[in-house]
Amino acid sequence: MSFVEVRNIFQSYGKRPILERVNLDAEEGEFVSIVGASGCGKSTFLRLLLAQEVPTRGHIRIDGNDPAVEPGRERGVVFQRYSVFPHMTVRENIVAGKSFHRPLGRFFGAERRAAQARADKTLDRIGLAHVADAYPAMLSGGMQQRLAIGQALVAQPRILLLDEPFGALDPGTRLAMHAFLTELRSQTAMTVFMVTHDLEEGFKLGDRVLVFDKTRWDVDYPDNYGATITYDFDARNGGIPFQNIMEEQDVLLSATA
Numbered sequence: 001m002s003f004v005e006v007r008n009i010f011q012s013y014g015k016r017p018i019l020e021r022v023n024l025d026a027e028e029g030e031f032v033s034i035v036g037a038s039g040c041g042k043s044t045f046l047r048l049l050l051a052q053e054v055p056t057r058g059h060i061r062i063d064g065n066d067p068a069v070e071p072g073r074e075r076g077v078v079f080q081r082y083s084v085f086p087h088m089t090v091r092e093n094i095v096a097g098k099s100f101h102r103p104l105g106r107f108f109g110a111e112r113r114a115a116q117a118r119a120d121k122t123l124d125r126i127g128l129a130h131v132a133d134a135y136p137a138m139l140s141g142g143m144q145q146r147l148a149i150g151q152a153l154v155a156q157p158r159i160l161l162l163d164e165p166f167g168a169l170d171p172g173t174r175l176a177m178h179a180f181l182t183e184l185r186s187q188t189a190m191t192v193f194m195v196t197h198d199l200e201e202g203f204k205l206g207d208r209v210l211v212f213d214k215t216r217w218d219v220d221y222p223d224n225y226g227a228t229i230t231y232d233f234d235a236r237n238g239g240i241p242f243q244n245i246m247e248e249q250d251v252l253l254s255a256t257a
């Protein structure tokens with residue numbers, strides 16, 4: 001039994017199929033990058049893993065069980081747009097990440113102090129301890145996204161779902177976030193699913209790179225068929241030498257110039 005089992009998933013919105021026959025096995029600790037054309041259903045797949053949606057057909061098992069409806073211990077999630085609370089300080093945001101299953105801030109006395117101490121540990125880990133009392137608007141984009149990741153991590157989920165988490169960041173900050181995520185992963189052994197539009201990022205960070213695409217097309221009715229996993233690349237130890245693909249493209253370009 002794999003840690004994450006996806007069996008013959010179909011998902012349609014109304015009559016329109018988005019995903020069809022999606023099958024996947026992922027082991028605990030794997031980093032799975034997901035790429036594919038815009039609108040092919042990558043975020044839909046993450047929502048299914050999050051149990052925010054129920055598939056039209058098929059099933060998903062996480063550690064042998066149906067995915068819990070509420071993320072938390074099992075899954076954390078980070079989207080491209082920062083999901084931090086603007087009216088709370090950095091530390092309060094982390095506490096809220098842990099306590100989102102109850103009304104925010106409902107921690108008192110010793111429990112509140114314990115929650116804050118845990119939050120400070122997370123802030124240390126994500127390098128934001130020095131701005132614990134600042135508000136998100138005072139932070140750079142990279143820092144805000146680190147805060148969002150910290151918020152997802154504070155409940156120590158076994159699976160982290162990232163939907164284009166670095167898409168809104170400038171290239172330098174993006175590289176810093178890659179280093180941050182790689183370090184975090186070595187500390188936590190989390191399983192990660194990351195949707196990205198950046199192929200190079202997918203190969204750099206992922207153990208595997210899944211490509212979602214349609215295998216069937218009807219030119220008259222392009223919405224008739226859904227996408228599935230068409231490639232499952234092993235990206236470990238330079239398994240797919242992405243740089244070489246880029247170089248080959250350059251060779252092709254210069255050959256045709």
Ligand SMILES: Nc1ncnc2c1ncn2[C@@H]1O[C@H](COP(=O)(O)OP(=O)(O)OP(=O)(O)O)[C@@H](O)[C@H]1O
Pocket residue numbers: 013018036037038039040041042043044045
């Ligand atoms: N709740 C919904 N109801 C109806 N259609 C939806 C719903 N959610 C998504 N869609 C449609 O399903 C398709 C797949 O959407 P999804 O966001 O999963 O694609 P994506 O691959 O993540 O795209 P992108 O790369 O642009 O973010 C899109 O055409 C979208 O408009």
